[in-house]
Amino acid sequence: MGATKKELFTKKQNEIAAMAKAIAHPARIAILHELLKANACICGDLVDELGLAQATISQHLKELKNVGLIRGTIEGTSICYCIDPLVWSAYKEVFAHFFKEAPASQNCC
Amino acid sequence: MGATKKELFTKKQNEIAAMAKAIAHPARIAILHELLKANACICGDLVDELGLAQATISQHLKELKNVGLIRGTIEGTSICYCIDPLVWSAYKEVFAHFFKEAPASQNCC
DNA sequence: CATATCAATCGTAAAATTACGATTGATATG
């Protein structure tokens, strides 16, 4: 045990959960905030901004890259990161759609 | 190590991450889907619907209750669950706001 | 009151996540 039983759920359910998991860590939220704030590429000052070790941040960046939310481009001796606008809007859309349905009103429980 | 260093991040960042984590499992997405579909309370047939053990589902329900997304009311020998509309819209709002900012266009990386 | 039913909780095992130091590899720069 310990491993999520993905086969029990629909593709959509696994997808939404995976997307949520990708942003389910404050460091990754902070990274995305930085990238949004800069509104452009950011070349590695992330290690200075957040207080985590270089290896840890690299790991978070990897996760964000794996789901496609960010891209990295080699820029001389350092690397530039930026948000992928298409994947970003896909995320926006999925969460908007998920929360779109309004739950039944107070009259239930 | 192994524990998230929450003190490094803003309250908002920790909040968004925590909200994402709450729905970062397909079983919890499936539970919310069921509650939305029923558009009312559901009395415990969740164990039959999802293929997980009763203890496991109870644990997922507990997490959803902890963040306030669902409520449970005792109904005779069983318990009725439903989505809390206010917390639900709070979630909708937070994610909508987070993804609202448009990242810089393709011209970057 | 004895029994059945439902859900929470306990205890525990397996796996995944988070974090970091150290190393590696790649690219400038002197």
Next chain:
DNA sequence: CATATCAATCGTAATTTTACGATTGATATG
């Protein structure tokens, strides 16, 4: 070419998450 810099990766430890069987507690029902 030697050296410095930056980021990925490796190896590993601590912690958290996921899952389940077993038990417990509470509420109906005979």
